[in-house]
Amino acid sequence: MKKLLTATLALGLLGAFTLPAQATPQEDLEKFQSYYYKRFPDTPKGDFINGVYSIDAASREQWESIEEFPPYELNISKGEKLFNTPFKNGKTYADCFENGGIGIAHRYPFFDTNGGEIITLELAINRCRQANGEKPLKYKKGAIADIGAYMKYTSRGETINIVIPDDPAALAAYELGKKVFFAKRGQMNMSCADCHIHNAGNLIRADKLSPGLGQPTHFPVYRSKWGGMGTLHRRYTGCNKQVRAKPYKAQSPEYRALEYYHTYMSNGLESNGPGARK
């Protein structure tokens, strides 16, 4: 009894966010979102899609002026051109996607109950290529990010509503993603949650840490640090590396699961990709 009491006391001291061992995705979601709403009461709920700028008035103005002449505009038009260029067999990307690929990118990632796996937008793009006898594209930057930027652009304003189907494999994939988000890893022993839940809004050196809520809504992203576009898995790779953790491969089961959990947590928010970041 005493042991139990001490344990709960210690947990209580860790701060406002603790995960119950057994919770449905819906319960996780409510807890996740309400945590940020309480932590940042001045941020309108729909504004979390703007990442760190939703909580940092100081840098917001500069970012808004960048968004007036967005650095990703060229990438959108390159993506559009690639999207509409027929494969050698005469077919196009439009033939692979629902609604010809327009206004549907926000539905990714989803769990495909037939194949028993998570399908991300980038994976779907490459599967489309391979089904048409083309070589797959590299996953973190370049053409795949441009095509993704175009497809996401046509989905702007749509509401994110990732569904976890009633299938044990889907729930297992969700749980894996959640585990990846909360696992301390690497030489520096840090988790995504350490920075983007427990310390969201705090400064790590001169960088303000963005809330985990709303992070995936605006990907792919043009980063001035990259000098170009990158996919969400490119960003995951960077965040893992900076704590000296071995990144998973882009489109590995771990990163796909992470994206599934991470995007599900942003359900109800607007899809607003592509974005611009420093």
Added chain:
Amino acid sequence: MQHTAKSISKKVMTISAVSAIAAFINLSPALAEEKAATAVEKGKAVSVDRKKGNCLACHAMDDGALPGNIGPPLVSMKLRYPDKAKLRDQIWDATKRNPNSIMPPFGRHKMLSEEEIDNITDYIYTL
């Protein structure tokens, strides 16, 4: 077997005792002070080095520019840690006191050498 181990450890003891005495005899007070001063300087250099301690990522500290605010400011350390070993412990492995700590376990994960941690402790203790 046991006998050999014993005699080896005895030898090691003697050697280290001898060198300790030698060091004790050799170090004039002025020299000892100088050594302490360089330890503090070295500690400061390692603690601000982004590839080493990078303590400023999370702590306001001394005259360090653009500190983060994830951890508490490092001030009045002598007062707060009468037992210097406890301060060293916190740097060596912050998860001992708070299993969920975001502070990297610098010693346990071998991010810094034992000597570097000694020097940082000496430096932080002056704040």
